[in-house]
Amino acid sequence: MTALRPIISGSFACIAITSALLSGCVPVPVEPDPVTTPLEQPGFFVVNEGLWRQDNATLSYVREGGLVEANVVASRNPGLRLGDTGSDILVRGDSVFVIASTSRSIEVYHRRTGLWQTRIRFDAAREPYRFARVNDTVAVVTMLNADALAEINLRTCTIRVSAAPVGPAPEGACVLNRVIYVANSGLGDLRRNEEGASTVHLLDVSDLQQIDTIEGLPNVMLCVADAPRNRVWILYRHYVSQPDSLGGIVLWDPVQRRIVQHVRFAMPRGLVVDPRDGRVYVLHRDGLDGYLLEQGTRERLATHTSTMGNDIWYSLAWWNAQSSLLIGNARSYVTDGEVIVLDRRGNERFRAPVGLNPTACAE
Numbered sequence: 582m583t584a585l586r587p588i589i590s591g592s593f594a595c596i597a598i599t600s601a602l603l604s605g606c607v608p609v610p611v612e613p614d615p616v617t618t619p620l621e622q623p624g625f626f627v628v629n630e631g632l633w634r635q636d637n638a639t640l641s642y643v644r645e646g647g648l649v650e651a652n653v654v655a656s657r658n659p660g661l662r663l664g665d666t667g668s669d670i671l672v673r674g675d676s677v678f679v680i681a682s683t684s685r686s687i688e689v690y691h692r693r694t695g696l697w698q699t700r701i702r703f704d705a706a707r708e709p710y711r712f713a714r715v716n717d718t719v720a721v722v723t724m725l726n727a728d729a730l731a732e733i734n735l736r737t738c739t740i741r742v743s744a745a746p747v748g749p750a751p752e753g754a755c756v757l758n759r760v761i762y763v764a765n766s767g768l769g770d771l772r773r774n775e776e777g778a779s780t781v782h783l784l785d786v787s788d789l790q791q792i793d794t795i796e797g798l799p800n801v802m803l804c805v806a807d808a809p810r811n812r813v814w815i816l817y818r819h820y821v822s823q824p825d826s827l828g829g830i831v832l833w834d835p836v837q838r839r840i841v842q843h844v845r846f847a848m849p850r851g852l853v854v855d856p857r858d859g860r861v862y863v864l865h866r867d868g869l870d871g872y873l874l875e876q877g878t879r880e881r882l883a884t885h886t887s888t889m890g891n892d893i894w895y896s897l898a899w900w901n902a903q904s905s906l907l908i909g910n911a912r913s914y915v916t917d918g919e920v921i922v923l924d925r926r927g928n929e930r931f932r933a934p935v936g937l938n939p940t941a942c943a944e
Contacts, residue, residue, distance in 0.1 A: 616656055616657055618650075619693045619694065620642050620650075620653070620692065620693050620694070620695055621644075621693070622902060622944065623644070623645045623902045623903055623944070624642055624643055624644040624645060624944070625642070625643055625898075625900055625907065625942050625943060625944040626640060626641070626642055626643075626653070626670055626672070626677060626679075626942065626943050626944070627640070627641040627642070627643060627909070627920055627933075627935045627936075627939050627941075627942050628640060628667040628668070628669065628670045628679055628680075628939070628940055628941040628942070629641060629667060629918065629935055629936030629937050629938060629939050629940070630666060630667050630668065630937065630938035630939070630940040631665070631666060631667060631936070631937045631938065632914075632915070632937060632938075633665070633666050633683060634665065634666075634683065635665070636662060636664065636665045636684075637662075637665075637936075637937060638662075638663045638664055638665060638666055638667030638681055638936075638937075639651070639652045639653075639654065639655070639663055639667070639935075639936040639937070640652070640653045640654050640663055640667070640670075640677075640679055640690075641653065641933075641935040641936055641939075642695070643920060643933040643935070645903065646931060647922075647931040647932065647933045649933045649934055649935065651934070651935065651936065652936070653690070653695040654688075654690070654695070654697070656695075657694065657695035657696055658695070658696060658697045661697055663679060663681055663688060664681025664683070664684035664686060664688060665681055665682075665683035665684045666681060666682045666683040666684070667679060667680065667681055667682075667940065667941075668680045668681075668682045668709075668710050668711065668940060668941065669710065669711045669712050669940075669941045670712070670941050670942070670943040671712040671714060671720060671735075671943060672692065672943045672944065673714075673717065673720075673735050674692070675691060675692045675693065676689055676690070676691065676692060676698065676735070677689065677690045677691070677692055677943075678701075678712070678720075678735070680709045680710065680711070680712065680722070682708045682709055682710050682725070683708060685702065685703045685704070685705065685707065685708050685709070686700050686701060686702050686703065686709075687700070687701040687709060687722070687733070687738075688700055689701070689738055698738075699738050701733060701738050701739070701740060703724075703731070703740070703743075704743075706727060707724045707726070707727045707729065707731065707743070707744065708724060708725060708726045708727070709722045709723070709724060709731065710722070710723045710724060710725040710726075710751070710752065711723045711725075711752060711753050711754060712754075713753075713754035713755050713756050713761060714756065715732075715756050715761070715786055717735070718734060718735055718736050719732060719733070719734060719735065719741070719786075720732075720733055720735055721733075721754060721756070721761055721789075723747075723751040723752060723753070723754050723763060724744065724751065725750055725751060725752060726750075727744060728746065728747060728748065728749055728750065728751065728765075729744040729745060729746055729747060729751070730742075730744075730745045730746075730747050730751065730754070730761070730763060730784070730789060731743055731744060731745070732745070732789065742789060745784070745789035747763045747765060747777075747782045747784070747791075748763070748765025748767070748776075748777030748778060748780055748782055749765055749766075749767045749768070749772045749775045749776075749777055749778045750765060750766045750767050750768045750772060750778075751763045751764065751765050751766075751782075752764050752765075752766045752801075752802050752803070753802055753803035753804055753805075753816075754804055755804040755805055755806040755813060756786065756806060757806040757808060757811070757812075757813055757835060758811070758835060759785070759786045759787070760783050760784070760785065760786065760792070760835065761783070761784040761785075761786055761789070762781055762782075762783055762795075762804040762806070762813055762815070762833075763781060763782045763783075763784065763804070764781055764798075764801040764802055764803060764804050764815065764816075764817075765777055765778060765779070765780050765781065765782060765801065766778070766779070766800050766801055766802055766818075767779055767800065769800040769818070769820055769821055770820050770821055770822045773799070773800075773820065779796070779797070779798050779799045779800060779801055779817070780794050780795060780796050780797075780798065780801070781794070781795040781798065781801060781804060781815055781833075782794055783795070793838065795815070795833060795840070798815060798817040798831065799817055799818070799819045799820055799826075799828070800817055800818040800819055800820055800828070801815060801816070801817040801818075802816050802817060802818055802849075802850070803815065803816040803851075803852050804816075805852050805853065805854055807854045807856075807859055808856075809856060809859070810859050811835065811836070812832055812833065812834060812835070813832070813833040813835065814830055814831070814832055814833075814852055814854060814861055815830065815831050815832075815833060816828070816829075816830050816849050816850075816851075816852045816863070817829065817830075817831075817849075818848060818849060818850065819848075827845040827846065827847055828845070828846055828847070828848060828849045828865075829843060829844055829845040829846050829849065830843075830844050830846065830849065830852060830861065830863060830872075831843050831844075832874065842874060844863075844872060844879070846863055846865040846866075846870070847865055847866040847867060848865055848866035849863050849864065849865040849866075850864055850865065850894075850895070850896070850897075851863065851864030851896055851897025851898075851908075852864070852897065853897055853898060853899040853906070854899070855899070855904070855925065856901065857904070858873070859873070859874065859875070860872065860873045860925075861873075861874070862882070862897065862899075862906055863897075864894060864896075864897040864908065866886065866887065867881075867884060867885070867886060868881060868882070868883045868884040868885040868886075868894075869881075869882045869883040869885070869894075869897075869906070869908070869923070869927060870882060871925075871927075882923070882926065882927025883908075883923065883927045891912065891913060892910060892912060893910065893911045893912060893913070893914065894908050894909070894910055894911075895909045895910065895911035895918070895938060895939065895940065896908070896909035896911075896939060896940050896941060896942075897909070898941065898942035898943070900922070900942070900944060901944060902944055903922075903930075904924070904925055905922050905923060905924055905925070905930060906922070906923040906924075906925070906927075907920050907921075907922060907942045908920065908921040908922075908923065909935075909938075909939030909940060909941075909942070910939070911937075911938045911939065914937075914938060915937070916937075917934060917935065917936055917937060918934075918935055918936065918937065918938060918939045919932050919933060919934050919935060919939070920932070920933045920935055920939055920942070
């Protein structure tokens, strides 16, 4: 509150003071200034893909309860944009790494302030797509357009290996016991007949050399490590040209070096694992299911059919701090989306408006 100036007359000063006492000096409630408010936990970042070649990807921050900072990059870095086609995010300590694939860069921001720190730049032949963290210092990045894997140093923000060959169109990847699992989708029907399409390549983390292959997974998309139980879940979508076929998830046992479980889903597109009990959650054409291997139970937690015109459930993530599921709803692809926050039983906790095509989250 601004102090009264000494030149104010006594009668006016009495009126002002009386008014202040009656009002109790209650401030008008306002939302915190996003430029100065720390990006405190609990909360999570959302990478909004934007539209290809439109340079309109954004980074949102959602706090517990649904208070949203819609565009962290623009609000905290005047004149700066995230880039073209946001595709993934990785948080390490005080740094947030965000892939802008068409811009061929990884943008690095400070975790609490949102201020831009540096950029990891790739040449014109390679577009980074998805992260897999090896350890506290190293991460690998799939190159969807270059059939390769890059390795980056998270401490120095430099590229250690620019291109280690893998299969056609590598998408998701994960790391377990010093082995990197890379899902080579082949872009579905587009490259399905090329050697190495619809396979998962296993690479040694020490030299990025291939040591094994998992075959027979049409249009494979994701690999997710369940480290506490020493296993890897893999999601595949099958081919658009075969509309009656089902995709699904498989469980890879690294000890037996074989697939030991197979569960079918219609058009699956997201998979996360609850680290506490190993329950698997799968986002698919008809909604969201939970699956617990040890009990052999499969349960529909949310029923939803995505259509091209409305409410397209686009992505799935796990919010570890709140043991909650995060569903990215792209709506119609061309309007701003939202993140739907569900508890482990599928009950809705809140919704948060975000940007175009929310594709990845991290806390």
